[in-house]
Amino acid sequence: MTVEEKLAVDKFHVDEEFAHIDVDKEGDAAIIARLVKLCPAGLYVINEDGELTFDYAGCLECGTCLVAAGGTVVKSWNYPRGGMGVEFRLG
Numbered sequence: 001m002t003v004e005e006k007l008a009v010d011k012f013h014v015d016e017e018f019a020h021i022d023v024d025k026e027g028d029a030a031i032i033a034r035l036v037k038l039c040p041a042g043l044y045v046i047n048e049d050g051e052l053t054f055d056y057a058g059c060l061e062c063g064t065c066l067v068a069a070g071g072t073v074v075k076s077w078n079y080p081r082g083g084m085g086v087e088f089r090l091g
């Protein structure tokens with residue numbers, strides 16, 4: 001089973017009214033490149049114009065980006081509001 005297949009099994013309750021992660025898309029390019037590599041859900045993407053795109057829908061709430069950004073790029077990080085966010089489906 002591939003990582004993509006495993007992620008597809010999870011269910012996401014997206015809170016359209018509250019972005020639980022906010023990022024500075026104009027932030028440090030080296031940090032952004034790090035986040036592109038490290039986010040296990042692949043939510044940090046450099047588009048064809050070389051700009052960062054980020055969508056909190058699909059977040060696994062692992063906290064990797066918060067730690068890896070070292071206080072930059074990730075402007076705010078919270079868990080989603082109650083009842084929202086990822087629902088892991090194992091087995």
Ligand code: SF4
Pocket residue numbers: 021038039040041042043058059060061062063064065066
């Ligand atoms: S918390 Fe984890 S899954 Fe969510 S955006 Fe950050 S690195 Fe990606």
